[in-house]
Amino acid sequence: xxxxxxxxxxxxxxxxxxxxxxxxxxxxxxxxxxxxxxxxxxxxxxxxxxxxxxxxxxxxxxxxxxxxxxxxxxxxxxxxxxxxxxxxxxxxxxxxxxxxxxxxxxxxxxxxxxxxxxxxxxxxxxxxxxxxxxxxxxxxxxxxxxxxxxxxxxxxxxxxxxxxxxxxxxxxxxxxxxxxxxxxxxxxxxxxxxxxxxxxxxxxxxxxxxxxxxxxxxxxxxxxxxxxxxxxxxxxxxxxxxxxxxxxxxxxxxxxxxxxxxxxxxxxxxxxxxxxxxxxxxxxxxxxxxxxxxxxxxxxxxxxxxxxxxxxxxxxxxxxxxxxxxxxxxxxxxxxxxxx
Numbered sequence: 001x002x003x004x005x006x007x008x009x010x011x012x013x014x015x016x017x018x019x020x021x022x023x024x025x026x027x028x029x030x031x032x033x034x035x036x037x038x039x040x041x042x043x044x045x046x047x048x049x050x051x052x053x054x055x056x057x058x059x060x061x062x063x064x065x066x067x068x069x070x071x072x073x074x075x076x077x078x079x080x081x082x083x084x085x086x087x088x089x090x091x092x093x094x095x096x097x098x099x100x101x102x103x104x105x106x107x108x109x110x111x112x113x114x115x116x117x118x119x120x121x122x123x124x125x126x127x128x129x130x131x132x133x134x135x136x137x138x139x140x141x142x143x144x145x146x147x148x149x150x151x152x153x154x155x156x157x158x159x160x161x162x163x164x165x166x167x168x169x170x171x172x173x174x175x176x177x178x179x180x181x182x183x184x185x186x187x188x189x190x191x192x193x194x195x196x197x198x199x200x201x202x203x204x205x206x207x208x209x210x211x212x213x214x215x216x217x218x219x220x221x222x223x224x225x226x227x228x229x230x231x232x233x234x235x236x237x238x239x240x241x242x243x244x245x246x247x248x249x250x251x252x253x254x255x256x257x258x259x260x261x262x263x264x265x266x267x268x269x270x271x272x273x274x275x276x277x278x279x280x281x282x283x284x285x286x287x288x289x290x291x292x293x294x295x296x297x298x299x300x301x302x303x304x305x306x307x308x309x310x311x312x313x314x315x316x317x318x319x320x321x322x323x324x325x326x327x328x329x330x331x332x333x334x335x336x337x338x339x340x
Contacts, residue, residue, distance in 0.1 A: 065098030066122025194307030
């Protein structure tokens, strides 16, 4: 099989290589998937560049992907040959991710892809949608479903990003009013396409951002989904209502944030960090179930019409795909591993 590998840390162009490897055999509790699409996330290039891969001599990158089950290992009853699936954390604590024609995964990291859902969509779920789900369930509700967020207002920072897009779509499916912060008219259009009812241009400055959000939610928002805590924490605390939740999932803008202590405790706010790698398995399973339900309902979509433009690369151009994500590509970068 063809697979993309790297053996040392470094830039995508320097260390990523397409090689031929034997087709892997699934062991107990595992299944082999013929990968059709693989997704590329910021976490993938950060793993590659920073060496967060364990002690393996060779690593196939990629947490997210979608494909078809080809073979199941001993004891597997959850999946069958021919099932269409999407992956969760395929490369976490494992050397074999999704940038290959075949990947062997524990069945706990494979989720059935609903009929009618494209492999493009399946490969775009994983890290973005599960992260968004965890952020949205850090507040007053533990699970997402139609009506779960009725009456609540959610602020999504960076509404044109992949996690922001998923957060908007999931929040709207669950009944929330959604405000998204953006940096341009083009990104505002993407956030609206995803379903945000309101957008605020944060490049006008903190005071204007607060005023824009308060115009929509005079008493404050119930939940903030934040990508840049270091930059936006003061604004977030200002616009949150009493007992609100600030869920942050990245360190864009800097590794440290200065939290305004008195306003935070005066409002009884909760600050919730979100990282999938240390998330309890039960929470991962709940997220997978809710995300799949949203896909079945047609509430999660991809493409320009859904506010998430797709950028396709062939398998032998994975280094370009990594470079695109590292360079801040707007939308979702996908690797075309095989024909659908």
